[in-house]
Amino acid sequence: MDTNFASIITIGDELLIGQVVDTNSAWMAQELNKIGIPVKRRVAVGDTWDDIWYALDEESKHASVVFITGGLGPTSDDITKPLLCKYFGGKLILDEPTLEHVKNIFKNILQRPMLDVNIKQAEVPDVCSVLRNDVGTAPGMLFEKEGKIFISLPGVPHEMKWIMTNVVLPLLPTKTKTTNIEHRTLLTAGIGESFLADFIKVEEAALPSFIKLAYLPNSGMVRLRLTATGDNKTEILSLLNHHFDLFKEKVKDYLVTDEDLPLEIVVGQQLRAKGKTLATAESCTGGYIAHLLTSIPGASAYYKGSVVSYDNSIKTNVLNVPKSILQAVGAVSEETVKIMAESVLKIMDTDYAIAVSGIMGPDGGTIEKPVGMVWIAVAKKGETVTKCFNFRHTRERNVQLTAINALNMLRIANCG
Amino acid sequence: MDTNFASIITIGDELLIGQVVDTNSAWMAQELNKIGIPVKRRVAVGDTWDDIWYALDEESKHASVVFITGGLGPTSDDITKPLLCKYFGGKLILDEPTLEHVKNIFKNILQRPMLDVNIKQAEVPDVCSVLRNDVGTAPGMLFEKEGKIFISLPGVPHEMKWIMTNVVLPLLPTKTKTTNIEHRTLLTAGIGESFLADFIKVEEAALPSFIKLAYLPNSGMVRLRLTATGDNKTEILSLLNHHFDLFKEKVKDYLVTDEDLPLEIVVGQQLRAKGKTLATAESCTGGYIAHLLTSIPGASAYYKGSVVSYDNSIKTNVLNVPKSILQAVGAVSEETVKIMAESVLKIMDTDYAIAVSGIMGPDGGTIEKPVGMVWIAVAKKGETVTKCFNFRHTRERNVQLTAINALNMLRIANCG
Numbered sequence: 001m002d003t004n005f006a007s008i009i010t011i012g013d014e015l016l017i018g019q020v021v022d023t024n025s026a027w028m029a030q031e032l033n034k035i036g037i038p039v040k041r042r043v044a045v046g047d048t049w050d051d052i053w054y055a056l057d058e059e060s061k062h063a064s065v066v067f068i069t070g071g072l073g074p075t076s077d078d079i080t081k082p083l084l085c086k087y088f089g090g091k092l093i094l095d096e097p098t099l100e101h102v103k104n105i106f107k108n109i110l111q112r113p114m115l116d117v118n119i120k121q122a123e124v125p126d127v128c129s130v131l132r133n134d135v136g137t138a139p140g141m142l143f144e145k146e147g148k149i150f151i152s153l154p155g156v157p158h159e160m161k162w163i164m165t166n167v168v169l170p171l172l173p174t175k176t177k178t179t180n181i182e183h184r185t186l187l188t189a190g191i192g193e194s195f196l197a198d199f200i201k202v203e204e205a206a207l208p209s210f211i212k213l214a215y216l217p218n219s220g221m222v223r224l225r226l227t228a229t230g231d232n233k234t235e236i237l238s239l240l241n242h243h244f245d246l247f248k249e250k251v252k253d254y255l256v257t258d259e260d261l262p263l264e265i266v267v268g269q270q271l272r273a274k275g276k277t278l279a280t281a282e283s284c285t286g287g288y289i290a291h292l293l294t295s296i297p298g299a300s301a302y303y304k305g306s307v308v309s310y311d312n313s314i315k316t317n318v319l320n321v322p323k324s325i326l327q328a329v330g331a332v333s334e335e336t337v338k339i340m341a342e343s344v345l346k347i348m349d350t351d352y353a354i355a356v357s358g359i360m361g362p363d364g365g366t367i368e369k370p371v372g373m374v375w376i377a378v379a380k381k382g383e384t385v386t387k388c389f390n391f392r393h394t395r396e397r398n399v400q401l402t403a404i405n406a407l408n409m410l411r412i413a414n415c416g
Numbered sequence: 417m418d419t420n421f422a423s424i425i426t427i428g429d430e431l432l433i434g435q436v437v438d439t440n441s442a443w444m445a446q447e448l449n450k451i452g453i454p455v456k457r458r459v460a461v462g463d464t465w466d467d468i469w470y471a472l473d474e475e476s477k478h479a480s481v482v483f484i485t486g487g488l489g490p491t492s493d494d495i496t497k498p499l500l501c502k503y504f505g506g507k508l509i510l511d512e513p514t515l516e517h518v519k520n521i522f523k524n525i526l527q528r529p530m531l532d533v534n535i536k537q538a539e540v541p542d543v544c545s546v547l548r549n550d551v552g553t554a555p556g557m558l559f560e561k562e563g564k565i566f567i568s569l570p571g572v573p574h575e576m577k578w579i580m581t582n583v584v585l586p587l588l589p590t591k592t593k594t595t596n597i598e599h600r601t602l603l604t605a606g607i608g609e610s611f612l613a614d615f616i617k618v619e620e621a622a623l624p625s626f627i628k629l630a631y632l633p634n635s636g637m638v639r640l641r642l643t644a645t646g647d648n649k650t651e652i653l654s655l656l657n658h659h660f661d662l663f664k665e666k667v668k669d670y671l672v673t674d675e676d677l678p679l680e681i682v683v684g685q686q687l688r689a690k691g692k693t694l695a696t697a698e699s700c701t702g703g704y705i706a707h708l709l710t711s712i713p714g715a716s717a718y719y720k721g722s723v724v725s726y727d728n729s730i731k732t733n734v735l736n737v738p739k740s741i742l743q744a745v746g747a748v749s750e751e752t753v754k755i756m757a758e759s760v761l762k763i764m765d766t767d768y769a770i771a772v773s774g775i776m777g778p779d780g781g782t783i784e785k786p787v788g789m790v791w792i793a794v795a796k797k798g799e800t801v802t803k804c805f806n807f808r809h810t811r812e813r814n815v816q817l818t819a820i821n822a823l824n825m826l827r828i829a830n831c832g
Contacts, residue, residue, distance in 0.1 A: 039434075197533060295811070297779060308723075310722075
């Protein structure tokens with residue numbers, strides 16, 4: 001098998017000083033995988049002529065398709081376009097369709113006059129094919145050199161995604177050989193990574209060489225991913241599914257889902273299938289559980305809303321937690337989350353309610369109630385389940401772990 | 417000036433298929449910048465022997481300090497440790513302090529029996545210095561070869577961060593020459609990137625060569641960053657501050673903050689300084705504004721809570737929006753957000769309230785109310801300001817833009 005690989009070069013000093021997190025590369029890698037062009041390397045370099053030039057030379061040794069994102073803005077810290085011009089031996093010319101498009105954006109959408117720098121955005125090297133960008137002013141560019149394809153895209157995520165989806169991904173399979181890459185994923189809960197590895201060692205040892213197993217631990221759960229690569233799609237799919245079923249049967253007592261989905265989607269699908277509704281009452285997670293649930297399109301079918309009772313007065317006034325309870329056992333207590341869950345269940349008139357209260361840090365911990373201590377309640381009519389957790393990580397991670405464990409408690413409650 | 421650079425190699429197939437976003441590198445780059453070791457390149461490669469080996473060779477050409485993160489878990493898809501052993505010409509030995517530490521974690525924290533694979537986590541190449549990991553079972557390792565330093569760290573973010581903070585960052589300046597890298601940032605709102613570039617061209621042209629200017633547009637705002645690099649800290653700081661003041665004076669009408677802070681911190685500082693409190697009523701953002709605000713430690717000093725009224729029944733029953741209003745003008749309307757804001761202001765007894773209602777997509781848009789249309793209200797006693805926006809991006813971006821613009825409206829309301 002002779003696979004054509006891609007490499008992704010991301011340009012920008014902000015990546016090297018850590019001012020922004022690169023989410024573009026992960027999305028691009030996912031989409032390239034789907035059309036059968038695996039990504040071999042990803043490289044980030046600064047806005048420096050020599051470093052970009054070197055990266056183009058270097059990555060084209062590893063890959064048949066080299067992507068370059070970033071460095072195409074209208075300001076003078078962006079040097080990518082003149083560099084690409086020189087690298088591929090062309091000269092900058094004004095692309096009329098792009099100029100028309102830029103003019104149109106300024107006239108109809110931005111409703112502002114154009115500047116000279118904006119006209120420059122319609123200039124492209126004469127040795128490239130222009131890749132249309134309907135949602136921004138910087139077009140993508142495709143170059144070919146010594147049998148390799150180079151694709152330059154703007155770094156603004158929604159512009160990059162638009163050009164990839166509408167232009168690049170349909171085009172690439174007509175320009176380069178693709179292979180089949182198939183993934184199957186199992187999400188498990190309640191068993192640690194090393195125990196899981198020991199538990200499935202027979203199934204792992206039986207895998208053929210073209211199927212790889214990966215362990216992806218996250219937030220107290222472990223995702224198992226099987227990846228098969230090969231030219232004969234029917235053959236690799238058949239063997240992948242066979243082995244996938246063996247793993248699935250083996251881990252069935254720990255299985256959350258056999259699809260590559262986050263827990264908020266799994267829980268949403270389960271609620272929708274059973275025709276149940278959900279509300280949340282959040283103290284320490286401050287709306288993060290509501291945010292996770294509502295990040296899924298269509299969540300309004302099962303999720304009604306949340307009371308974020310960050311301040312104790314909201315627990316008392318909106319969620320009817322008696323002041324006497326707060327005084328006697330505190331906001332981070334079984335009693336408090338139980339009343340929070342039962343109150344929001346009634347207020348929002350839902351089938352289920354989740355409530356959380358805890359100490360996320362970095363401050364606010366005591367000996368009895370250290371940072372990371374969280375009470376979670378899941379209520380339905382006539383029954384409330386509560387559980388105490390101790391996460392003891394950073395604030396951000398404590399919030400994530402609280403949300404994931406709350407959703408998992410709901411999943412288990414809604415299983416029966 | 418002869419700068420010592422770092423390079424960061426991230427290992428893991430999950431990065432190349434886009435299953436996870438690499439947040440480690442950005443954090444590491446930030447911290448390395450602070451101690452004066454700029455990052456020159458970041459590379460991600462898969463769990464493949466040849467690719468990791470090649471990356472070690474290649475990155476040590478570019479950098480004095482090469483970081484390797486990931487690939488140190490207890491399962492058999494992790495090949496980094498045997499590879500490092502071979503690369504640096506050592507053999508694996510059991511590190512007694514690490515073994516004691518791993519045993520202790522299993523006995524006292526996990527309260528589970530240890531497996532053979534866990535004992536293997538205490539094995540290290542005999543040619544490395546062990547970097548203590550108090551929060552996990554995989555220690556970090558430091559190697560030296562031909563004048564270069566190589567540091568291998570686990571990929572689990574909170575373990576990597578612990579080792580960096582407590583061991584690596586204090587150690588590095590004693591092992592390698594560092595330089596001074598100083599940043600100053602201005603966050604602007606209400607002026608586009610190209611207009612801003614035109615507006616400050618005189619100040620930009622006056623910058624000395626060792627100070628670089630970058631434009632970082634995001635969510636309708638533009639961040640300007642000045643970066644000075646040099647060996648004489650007093651000298652570069654003095655000139656950086658001089659030029660920073662010129663830029664700050666020039667953009668003063670658009671200035672949000674002269675610190676490198678996200679808007680949720682700027683707004684929080686402003687509320688705290690004025691002794692004001694805030695509540696939110698969120699429909700389309702589904703708790704995201706509450707989440708942003710409560711991601712900041714100490715937010716409870718000014719933020720009381722939120723009613724996430726995702727379902728219209730919550731708008732009616734909890735936020736007192738009359739059914740007649742919802743029927744006449746709909747949930748996405750000036751009337752609705754005005755009542756939502758004024759109700760939550762009263763219910764939570766705060767000085768300010770934000771309310772948002774809109775259509776985030778991908779579905780739910782109509783000709784009159786397309787996807788991306790959002791009404792935002794900011795209320796204080798006796799006065800409510802409302803504004804309509806049309807974002808027309810993806811669901812995720814529409815939510816972010818709504819949150820940022822709502823916080824910016826609050827900032828302006830609270831300025832006077």
